Each structure stands twice: as C-alpha cells, then as structure tokens.
Amino acid sequence: MTTELTITGMTCGHCEKAVREALQGVPGVDTVQVDRASGQASVTGTADTQALIHAVTEEGYGAQVNA
Structure with missing residues (x-):
C-alpha cells in the first residue's frame, strides 16, 4: 500500500x-x-495513516493525506 501525503512547513x-x-x-x-x-x-x-500524520506533526510540520 502506498500513502501519499502533503507536508507543509519544509x-x-x-x-x-x-x-x-x-x-x-x-x-x-x-x-x-x-x-x-x-x-x-x-x-x-x-x-x-494516522500514525504517519502524527509522526510528522510531532516534528513540527503539517501533514495530510492526498485525496
């Protein structure tokens, strides 16, 4: 399975x-x-997916799954 994320703040x-x-x-x-x-x-x-988003936000960046 592949999950595509948009990351903000990089x-x-x-x-x-x-x-x-x-x-x-x-x-x-x-x-x-x-x-x-x-x-x-x-x-x-x-x-x-929620674990991926949590890992990124814990580093101080935004993350959301691409629709």
Whole structure:
C-alpha cells in the first residue's frame, strides 16, 4: 500500500531529512520518499495513516493525506 501525503512547513534539507526520518520510524513503513520542493511524501508499507500524520506533526510540520 502506498500513502501519499502533503507536508507543509519544509523549507530546507534539514526539514526534509527530519520528515523522512520521522516517517521511517513508524512501524510498518517499508520505503519513504520526501520531496521538499513539491511538499509531497510517498510512503509504502502497512503503516497506519494516522500514525504517519502524527509522526510528522510531532516534528513540527503539517501533514495530510492526498485525496
């Protein structure tokens, strides 16, 4: 399963890395791709969507699932 997220608040490479590492830390995540320029993240695996959003918001960024 692939979950596409819109991430807000990323302004630099450090932000992108922080979001990537937060998402990678969620149980059930297989792969993570984060693109700061587009504000998008793609996560594959069986992780709970709310857990993904929570991980990102705990780092201080906004996150929502793409419709």
